[in-house]
Amino acid sequence: MRRGSHKLSRRLFLLLLYAVLTAGAVVMVAPFLWMVSTSLKAPHETFMLPPIWIPEDFRFENYAEVFDRLPFFRFLLNTATIAGLVTFGVLLSCSLTAFALSRLRFRGRDLVFYILLATMIIPAPVTLVPIFAIMRRLEWTNTFLPLVVPAFFGGAFPVFLLRQFFMRIPRDLDEAAVMDGCSAFGIYWRVILPLGKPALATIGLISFMGAWNDFFGPLIYLYSIKKQTLTLGLATFQGYYATDWHLLMAATVIVTLPILLAFLFSQRFFVEGITMTGIKG
Amino acid sequence: MARKHYRNEIEGYLFLAPQLLGLVLWLGIPMLAAFALSFTHWDLFGRPEFVGLRNYINLLFHDRRMWATLFNTAYFTAGTVTLGTTLALLLAAAVHQVSFGQTLFKSIYFLPVICSMTAIAALWRWLFSGDFGLLNLYLERIGISAPDWLNDTRFAMPAVILMSVWKGVGFPMIIFLAGLHDIPAVYYEAAEIDGADRRRQFLHVTLPQLSPIILFVVVTSVIGCFQTFDQIYMMTSGGPMGSTRTIAFYLFENAFVFYKFGNACAIAYVLFVLLGGFTHFSIRLTQRWVHYQ
Numbered sequence: 001m002r003r004g005s006h007k008l009s010r011r012l013f014l015l016l017l018y019a020v021l022t023a024g025a026v027v028m029v030a031p032f033l034w035m036v037s038t039s040l041k042a043p044h045e046t047f048m049l050p051p052i053w054i055p056e057d058f059r060f061e062n063y064a065e066v067f068d069r070l071p072f073f074r075f076l077l078n079t080a081t082i083a084g085l086v087t088f089g090v091l092l093s094c095s096l097t098a099f100a101l102s103r104l105r106f107r108g109r110d111l112v113f114y115i116l117l118a119t120m121i122i123p124a125p126v127t128l129v130p131i132f133a134i135m136r137r138l139e140w141t142n143t144f145l146p147l148v149v150p151a152f153f154g155g156a157f158p159v160f161l162l163r164q165f166f167m168r169i170p171r172d173l174d175e176a177a178v179m180d181g182c183s184a185f186g187i188y189w190r191v192i193l194p195l196g197k198p199a200l201a202t203i204g205l206i207s208f209m210g211a212w213n214d215f216f217g218p219l220i221y222l223y224s225i226k227k228q229t230l231t232l233g234l235a236t237f238q239g240y241y242a243t244d245w246h247l248l249m250a251a252t253v254i255v256t257l258p259i260l261l262a263f264l265f266s267q268r269f270f271v272e273g274i275t276m277t278g279i280k281g
Numbered sequence: 282m283a284r285k286h287y288r289n290e291i292e293g294y295l296f297l298a299p300q301l302l303g304l305v306l307w308l309g310i311p312m313l314a315a316f317a318l319s320f321t322h323w324d325l326f327g328r329p330e331f332v333g334l335r336n337y338i339n340l341l342f343h344d345r346r347m348w349a350t351l352f353n354t355a356y357f358t359a360g361t362v363t364l365g366t367t368l369a370l371l372l373a374a375a376v377h378q379v380s381f382g383q384t385l386f387k388s389i390y391f392l393p394v395i396c397s398m399t400a401i402a403a404l405w406r407w408l409f410s411g412d413f414g415l416l417n418l419y420l421e422r423i424g425i426s427a428p429d430w431l432n433d434t435r436f437a438m439p440a441v442i443l444m445s446v447w448k449g450v451g452f453p454m455i456i457f458l459a460g461l462h463d464i465p466a467v468y469y470e471a472a473e474i475d476g477a478d479r480r481r482q483f484l485h486v487t488l489p490q491l492s493p494i495i496l497f498v499v500v501t502s503v504i505g506c507f508q509t510f511d512q513i514y515m516m517t518s519g520g521p522m523g524s525t526r527t528i529a530f531y532l533f534e535n536a537f538v539f540y541k542f543g544n545a546c547a548i549a550y551v552l553f554v555l556l557g558g559f560t561h562f563s564i565r566l567t568q569r570w571v572h573y574q
Contacts, residue, residue: 013479017375018382024372025389028447032392034415035404051418097300106293116300119308121560123508125532126549127311129318129542133325134311153303184292213397215511220537231399235515238403245407255400263395267388 039250062250075233086211089151098162165199319546336547358506360442373457391451402515405444434524460494
């Protein structure tokens with residue numbers, strides 16, 4: 001009798017959980033649907049009561065109009081270029097550092113590691129003004145260089161994660177490689193990089209996403225329209241057409257779609273990668 | 282049979298060269314330069330003019346905006362972190378309980394996390410729109426006369442907080458889920474034998490077991506929130522009447538709108554000291570409160 005009621009309450013509890021989770025899921029998805037819906041509306045339909053979720057006819061012209069008003073395709077190319085180069089730079093420089101910090105033995109190694117760890121507490125705004133001044137002096141403003149070049153000089157967080165991962169690769173492999181006449185660089189190139197692929201993929205994904213979604217960097221460095229990225233282009237578009245909601249939402253869809261598609265195709269990988277970085281302690 | 286070790290300093294430092302150069306070029310020098318510049322007036326074009334402590338004195342004792350800014354930042358941070366962490370924890374606990382559809386729920390809640398803040402902010406500016414925003418259309422339908430969120434000094438910040446929580450909740454949720462996964466089942470079995478109901482199990486097993494992760498999430502969220510910029514720029518530009526001007530946004534304004542680069546550096550160092558103090562405090566707290574297995 002007791003067991004029976006226990007089971008029943010367990011079922012009710014589960015039902016309640018599903019109800020709550022589904023309601024939450026609706027709250028998460030509805031804004032996206034509203035975005036797409038608005039982007040396909042005629043202007044007057046955006047101001048109708050009660051709200052229309054499915055427009056009379058789908059005005060794909062809105063998208064054409066967005067591309068007419070600002071070069072969003074160009075923004076897409078610029079963003080992909082920057083994000084690709086940043087990812088490459090981070091992977092290259094951080095894997096070199098992490099390799100030295102995890103597989104080589106030399107004096108001062110641990111000191112370098114602790115200094116690097118300590119730099120994690122320095123918030124980015126602290127170095128903003130001098131770095132901007134340097135970039136301006138180098139005449140790098142309004143080019144991709146200020147956004148891309150620093151990525152080739154390592155970074156505390158990716159190095160930390162890669163080092164953790166590299167340390168778990170058996171040391172015997174290094175020694176076997178040495179027997180075969182490998183130099184340190186050979187070990188890095190032939191042993192550590194291939195075996196470190198999962199960690200490198202995670203770091204690559206995070207770097208790519210970070211660069212793709214970055215707004216502040218492009219905002220202060222890129223000012224001519226042709227040089228802008230998707231996020232900055234969206235801000236520019238909003239600046240011009242603040243209340244043309246149908247166009248603004250079409251632009252927002254254009255900016256959001258690539259990353260959503262990427263997510264759909266690599267979902268599990270995304271979530272696992274993020275989990276790995278979250279539980280770093 | 283001498284084992285060959287790579288005790289070669291030159292080689293080691295060759296590998297470290299990019300990182301070390303980066304530490305000096307993009308961190309060491311800029312930090313010192315920013316500190317030096319914080320004692321100057323500088324418009325970026327001329328020579329910096331040394332003014333001693335005037336920037337700091339001005340910011341802390343004469344600049345009303347600075348204090349409003351600090352208040353706004355604390356308000357945003359407290360709201361976003363409290364609401365976001367609590368929701369993430371409850372959602373994670375709920376998702377952890379269900380078996381069917383777990384992956385789907387995870388992906389859905391994670392969806393906004395991967396999008397750019399810029400796009401999400403543009404979207405929510407529309408949702409919060411006073412007359413025809415989706416939110417108000419439905420609020421009015423159930424009889425609540427809703428405010429013109431982003432144009433109302435009382436409601437702009439709560440709106441930005443709501444939007445930020447919506448955008449970010451999936452991230453800590455995923456982290457909590459991984460943590461929940463690692464709690465040994467025997468703890469729950471033992472609690473059940475002791476007659477603890479679900480609420481008690483959550484309070485006395487789940488929460489203490491998760492406490493290191495909760496602390497990690499809270500600390501990193503606070504640090505992130507203190508540097509909030511994108512959504513402010515996109516949704517309110519710090520308005521109305523400065524009610525959503527955060528410290529990062531004020532720093533940006535000082536540098537790139539007012540051309541007060543010295544002042545911007547002083548603000549940056551105020552931010553640095555605040556976050557440094559906070560980090561130090563939370564590490565001390567960890568040692569005292571957090572329950573490790």
